[in-house]
């Protein structure tokens with residue numbers, strides 16, 4: 001097995017080929033790419049895997065509905081993923097497809113191993129199956145005895161002979177593992193969810209199907225040709241077969257994986273089934289399963305039927321690939337959900353990238369050109385600016401642990417501190433005055449400081465923004481690699497003397513959204529299935545209706561700022577408000593709050609707005625939203641953000 005200190009095997013989920021890549025898939029892949037690039041730069045023996053998940057009933061049906069053979073359909077969609085990752089310069093070492101022959105052999109080997117271990121038995125499966133989620137559900141979990149609790153689609157009743165995996169036998173071992181390895185599931189909040197689920201009791205898992213045949217066959221020794229493997233057993237095994245498990249085993253020394261990156265939707269499979277399978281075949285467990293949150297679009301869940309799926313290629317083409325990467329990683333705390341809007345993306349580009357980073361580079365290029373013909377050296381930096389250097393190095397030291405702890409947004413936040421130090425130093429020491437007052441050496445040292453900070457920041461930013469940072473390092477005449485990472489970041493060295501090159505501005509200001517509409521990617525309609533919204537389940541004790549997170553996200557809640565307020569004539573209860581929710585024009589909201597708030601009270605304050613209510617008329621006035629408030633016997637109070645937030649900030 002691997003000397004895990006020097007190896008870094010990093011994986012993404014393998015994506016289903018029933019759909020074309022959207023920003024959710026791009027997000028996972030970009031995080032994994034960032035980790036892989038950092039690992040490589042820091043000298044670790046890195047292996048980065050991604051690929052496509054191509055078996056199962058869902059894919060078979062998707063192909064059928066488009067009138068294609070399953071293989072041809074899988075080939076086509078798998079290629080769209082691979083092409084996108086190639087366009088995005090994703091640095092994967094292997095792109096696996098579950099239809100690869102060597103993968104199938106590896107899955108069969110695992111099945112035999114589990115059987116030898118006594119973990120596989122044959123019985124009959126009776127119950128409900130959700131084809132969309134490729135998951136079995138006990139009746140008790142269904143909504144209205146029929147609908148999938150996860151996606152709301154109608155389930156199919158399955159009664160067939162099946163092989164089972166003794167998942168229940170692994171309950172204690174799993175719980176002990178979570179206990180002994182608190183960092184196995186990241187972020188830690190997700191770990192508790194998994195523990196609670198396992199403590200609730202695990203049922204054995206049906207791991208073969210007989211009602212269709214688009215899957216890996218059982219090993220020949222079972223002599224049972226009507227069975228194919230359950231798609232999740234097949235899919236999870238990709239992480240091992242990609243290294244040669246069941247074949248030449250060439251890369252098996254990369255196992256156990258350092259980080260297996262997933263979305264929170266597939267946590268249960270990766271944090272419960274996958275470790276149990278690994279225990280059964282006597283393999284060590286990955287170091288981290290890291291689950292990120294969900295992306296929505298302008299506050300709404302993305303779905304093909306709403307036509308609001310964001311095409312990552314279109315966004316990257318318009319705004320720049322590295323800018324898009326930075327935005328995704330910086331905008332949302334890892335594990336939390338994020339909202340995609342062009343406005344948020346533009347703000348990040350103009351502010352963090354343009355103002356803080358791009359302008360600094362322009363300033364130092366301008367300064368050194370004007371005063372020193374571009375020739376910069378850092379000989380006297382420590383003499384004049386040790387305090388600044390110390391501050392910069394203190395921030396840099398915090399970065400690597402943040403990255404490995406999957407706090408990527410904090411990593412970027414912390415990486416911006418040295419830029420603040422640099423910008424502040426220029427304002428404070430005023431190089432133009434230093435030059436005027438004959439303090440040339442000090443001015444040169446200031447140049448050296450700024451350039452050193454830019455060099456260090458570009459090294460650490462490289463995994464997130466590889467193309468941009470390569471441009472910066474070219475301008476500063478050095479190459480980003482393990483050597484420069486070690487000397488500039490770890491050993492706190494400064495750059496050798498060099499001639500600073502002029503480059504075009506890296507982040508031209510974006511004044512207005514660049515895309516009028518972000519087209520959905522795939523317009524071919526999938527099979528129309530009977531769908532039902534996941535309905536309320538009554539909570540017997542409290543009488544509170546429970547809803548799924550998806551339903552919650554159907555409500556778009558936003559921070560609004562009251563920009564005009566007046567009384568509605570002849571009404572005792574109503575105020576007429578104009579509320580800025582980050583759109584072109586303020587929304588008109590008629591609110592029944594006059595008994596508790598005057599128009600003056602409301603003017604200029606922030607409120608929480610339900611932004612996707614159908615407009616209504618109250619006393620002949622159009623109302624385009626509702627304000628959140630709490631009312632009890634003492635009266636009514638508005639629900640407001642604790643601190644001022646930009647108008648339009650999503651709440652959730």
Ligand code: ME8
Nearest residue numbers: 013014015016024025028053235236262263294295
């Ligand atoms: O689940 N926000 O494949 P899949 C964030 N084949 N991430 C999102 C997202 C969104 N809105 N939508 C998708 C499968 N993702 C299985 C995996 S692994 C052995 C088998 C990302 O095509 C996220 O990483 O449905 C999620 O886990 C993955 O895509 C699901 O991709």
